Amino acid sequence: xxxxxxxxxxxxxxxxxxxxxxxxxxxxxxxxxxxxxxxxxxxxxxxxxxxxxxxxxxxxxxxxxxxxxxxxxxxxxxxxxxxxxxxxxxxxxxxxxxxxxxxxxxxxxxxxxxxxxxxxxxxxxxxxxxxxxxxxxxxxxxxxxxxxxxxxxxxxxxxxxxxxxxxxxxxxxxxx
Amino acid sequence: xxxxxxxxxxxxxxxxxxxxxxxxxxxxxxxxxxxxxxxxxxxxxxxxxxxxxxxxxxxxxxxxxxxxxxxxxxxxxxxxxxxxxxxxxxxxxxxxxxxxxxxxxxxxxxxxxxxxxxxxxxxxxxxxxxxxxxxxxxxxxxxxxxxxxxxxxxxxxxxxxxxxxxxxxxxxxxxx
Numbered sequence: 294x295x296x297x298x299x300x301x302x303x304x305x306x307x308x309x310x311x312x313x314x315x316x317x318x319x320x321x322x323x324x325x326x327x328x329x330x331x332x333x334x335x336x337x338x339x340x341x342x343x344x345x346x347x348x349x350x351x352x353x354x355x356x357x358x359x360x361x362x363x364x365x366x367x368x369x370x371x372x373x374x375x376x377x378x379x380x381x382x383x384x385x386x387x388x389x390x391x392x393x394x395x396x397x398x399x400x401x402x403x404x405x406x407x408x409x410x411x412x413x414x415x416x417x418x419x420x421x422x423x424x425x426x427x428x429x430x431x432x433x434x435x436x437x438x439x440x441x442x443x444x445x446x447x448x449x450x451x452x453x454x455x456x457x458x459x460x461x462x463x464x465x466x467x468x469x
Numbered sequence: 470x471x472x473x474x475x476x477x478x479x480x481x482x483x484x485x486x487x488x489x490x491x492x493x494x495x496x497x498x499x500x501x502x503x504x505x506x507x508x509x510x511x512x513x514x515x516x517x518x519x520x521x522x523x524x525x526x527x528x529x530x531x532x533x534x535x536x537x538x539x540x541x542x543x544x545x546x547x548x549x550x551x552x553x554x555x556x557x558x559x560x561x562x563x564x565x566x567x568x569x570x571x572x573x574x575x576x577x578x579x580x581x582x583x584x585x586x587x588x589x590x591x592x593x594x595x596x597x598x599x600x601x602x603x604x605x606x607x608x609x610x611x612x613x614x615x616x617x618x619x620x621x622x623x624x625x626x627x628x629x630x631x632x633x634x635x636x637x638x639x640x641x642x643x644x645x
Contacts, residue, residue, distance in 0.1 A: 358498060358603035371568070372603050375594045400601040402501040 344384045351380055351390060354407045355397065364407065500601050500620045507534075507611045508599035515566050515574060515588035522563075522589050527611070531641045533562045533634075534609040535585070535625075536597065538569040539577035541605040547624035548581050554630065555584035560638045564588040567597050567605055610634060612641045 352366035352373075359372040366377075376397070383393050394406070403409050411419050449457070502508075507524060514520040535551060537544045555562050564585035566574045571590065578588070591597055600609065601620075610619040619637055621629055 361495060375598060379595075379598055399501060400598060401603065402498060402601075404498045 341385075344381055347384050347390070348377060348380045351393060352377060355394075356405050356407055358401060358405065496604075497622055498603070500617075500622075502601055502617050503620060505617060507609065507615050507617045508596070510589075510591075510596045510599065512565075512589040512591060512596060515564070515571065515578075515590050518571070518590075522587050525615070527561075527563070528615050529613050531560060531613055531638055532586075532611055533560055533638075534565055534600075534611060535562055536565045536567050536600070536602050536605055536607045536609075538567045538605050539573045540569065543624045544606045545581065547606055547626070548584070550625050550627065550630060551584040552582040554635075555586075559635060560642075561586040565596065565600075566590050567602065568592065568594045608634075610637055610641070613644060 349366050353364055355365040355376070357363045357365050357368035357370055357373045357376075359370045360368050363370075363373075365373045380393055383396065388396075397405050403412075403415075409415050409418065509524050511521055511523045514522060537548075551562055554560065562584050564587070566588055568591065574588075574590075578585075594602070600607075604622065606624055608621040608625055609617050612618050618641060619634065621634065625634065
């Protein structure tokens with residue numbers, strides 16, 4: 294039998310091992326040199342803050358394919374690291390945003406975009422909620438109109454009013 | 470009667486959609502590269518680093534490109550199958566050693582068997598990005614004209630080999 298491993302397992306496994314190793318090193322450091330303050334490992338950032346800013350803006354709207362509920366900007370997965378590096382390089386090579394997005398869509402498909410383009414296959418995705426809203430609104434209007442017709446204004450005659458009053462008064466004073 | 474049936478039908482439609490949704494695997498992102506020319510690469514061999522293999526060298530034959538790494542757990546799962554497939558002589562398999570270390574990779578192949586006609590090294594994952602790799606293992610079937618015909622995401626299974634991959638390869642080999 295073949296175990297049904299998900300192929301993205303390795304990333305979590307790898308990160309777990311890394312995390313374990315880091316904790317171990319950290320504990321060792323604490324034992325050996327308690328007087329030295331430990332600083333966190335610096336996250337590598339591109340030398341150019343402009344490049345970094347553009348890269349971040351771009352990756353905010355891109356989906357990490359490994360950890361699908363994270364954007365590439367947020368994700369720490371290896372996959373996202375590679376894509377960020379790729380985008381930095383392309384920005385430095387003077388590619389515009391559209392070219393970079395196209396580069397990724399060519400390789401990973403529309404799924405990489407958090408904002409999918411309007412296409413025959415995505416029409417329902419884009420306009421489905423609006424269509425449902427309009428259907429709901431229509432149903433509500435129809436319902437309200439019908440109800441207005443069904444409920445007739447009731448007019449009471451003088452005698453009936455008096456009867457109502459006497460009935461109401463009858464109960465006054467009693468413990469109802 | 471209708472006023473009770475309409476919500477029931479609406480619920481059934483919704484339930485049907487959700488039921489289908491349960492059977493879908495969000496990790497299986499369809500590759501936009503299917504039926505497109507395989508990205509061109511020139512990479513060094515794993516065993517003989519001074520040698521270079523170009524993807525165009527394989528024009529004229531049907532071949533498989535298997536993306537693997539020694540740190541990849543699921544690769545160990547599919548590996549015996551690849552060795553078997555290679556021994557059968559049906560199709561040459563080329564191994565793309567993805568973001569790995571040369572010595573560990575070579576040890577891994579020694580230990581588990583080497584099904585690859587040639588192993589090539591994608592140290593920084595650049596070629597991986599070109600091929601839309603987002604997890605390992607991934608396997609591509611490429612035809613005589615250098616067009617990608619199939620992408621297996623995750624480990625190759627007996628089922629996938631028998632039902633999809635081998636019939637496809639035999640079919641492609643008949644083409645001129």
